[in-house]
Amino acid sequence: MKPDTIKRRRAPRGAGEQLRDEILDATTDLLLETGHAKDVSIRSVAQRVGVTPPSIYLHFADKDALLDAVCARYFEKLDEEMQSVAAGQPSTIEVLRAQGLAYVRFAMKTPQLYRIATMGESRPGSDVDVALNSSAFVHLRHTVEQLMAERIYPPGDATAAALELMTVAHGVAAMLISKPYLPWGDAEDFTDRVLAAVCLGHITLGVIDRDAPAQASVAKLKGLLDVEHSR
Incomplete structure (x- = not known):
């Protein structure tokens, strides 16, 4: 199922950031549909957006750059x-x-x-x-x-x-x-x-010596628990 949290509102076709967003949206949709980056190509993204492949390259140097941006x-x-x-x-x-x-x-x-x-x-x-x-x-x-x-x-x-x-x-x-x-x-x-x-575990490291033998650390922690339970 395509999550709405990832999908941006579709912008009118045009140049600059609007087209860039459309390209990212289309790539995201194709990734969600196929489940694999290898199944998504520059050509398939261009077809989904309704532009030619060279239009994609105006915004992204290659497929890797496009996937990085997504x-x-x-x-x-x-x-x-x-x-x-x-x-x-x-x-x-x-x-x-x-x-x-x-x-x-x-x-x-x-x-x-x-x-x-x-x-x-x-x-x-x-x-x-x-x-x-x-x-x-x-x-x-x-x-x-x-x-x-x-x-x-x-x-x-x-x-x-x-x-x-x-x-x-x-x-x-x-x-x-x-x-x-x-x-x-x-x-x-x-x-x-x-x-x-x-x-x-991180909090515990503040009260024991992490370089001490494990048995000594366990004994110290048990001692602290015994004190707490005796209250």
Whole structure:
């Protein structure tokens, strides 16, 4: 099913940004219909828009550049979704939770585009790289920085911590999309549990020595739990 969240309102045929948007819309439609980037060509996009192939090349150097632009727009919409659910959350940790859930929800709503945007080939300096460094990932990293400033997360490299969180969200989304027949139970609940485990793991690192033997760390955590239970 074609998601309305990705589709932009169709603009009248014309030059400049209007035609560029039509080309991106047509490419998005074809990707959703076929499910594979290899099945979408410059010629098929031109036919869908109602222009000649050279008109496409006026806006995009080649098919790779066109796919990069579609994926970049996808990540912009993903960022909008993550930002909208973050607004009004009661705490920074709830913001992080909402962002992670929104990431996975959005991926599951748009599985074909998500697969192409995150698991297809990309080139350094592509529009996709720009989108990841300027939208969804930047806002996720900002949330991590806030958690560090609030001393909820231990101090450290916020970029690395945000990458870890995005990797986990991506892994959950990719598995739910590619292996829907596995016994996940409720997908939303499964996602929430996995993300919570990772978030709490980061918080736990603030009270234990990550370089200490695992047995010593477990003993320390059990001691803290015993104190809490005795209250």
